[in-house]
Amino acid sequence: MAYDPxxxxxxxxxxxxxxxxxxEDEHTLAFHDINPLTPSHILVIPKGPYVSFDDFSEKASDAEIAAFTRAIGKVARDHGLAGDGYRILANIGENAHQEVPHLHVHIFGGKRLGRMLPKE
Incomplete structure (x- = not known):
């Protein structure tokens, strides 16, 4: 998947x-999902043009990687999710149904979540 500006x-x-x-900081932006699936559903994105986590981990600076990781934790803490728990999810590529060709992590919380994947 190529990056679409x-x-x-x-x-x-x-x-x-x-x-x-x-x-928001120098390297990241976090915002509420417009179609939330849980009471708290926040997206965290790097500001750089990265399609996926493998793209990001290969090309991003150490400062970008640290800021992205720290932003995820900060957002979870700031929204009261760290105590009861939350889930982070990044869909990467076609098989995982990535819809937007820009790396993003979903933070889900605010209720008891089910299994990660249903047994098939």
Whole structure:
């Protein structure tokens, strides 16, 4: 999957599409999902043009990687999710149903979550 500079997250980063921001620093942006699946459903994205985690881990600077990781933890703490628990999820590629070609992590919380994957 190639990076599309007109994807929805790139547009949010450029200010062309509004978002309900909850965290922003030099390297990351976090905002509420517009179609939440749990009471707390927040997306964390790097500001750089990375399609996937493998792309990010290969090309991002140490500062970008640290900021992204720290942002995920900070957002979870700031929204009261760290105590009761939360789930982070990144869909990477076609088999995982990645819909937007920009690395993003979903933070789910605010209720008891089911199994990670149903048994088949």
């Amino acid at each position: 007109n994807n929805i997250f790139a547009k949010i980063l450029r200010g062309e599409v509004p978002s309900k921001k909850v965290h």
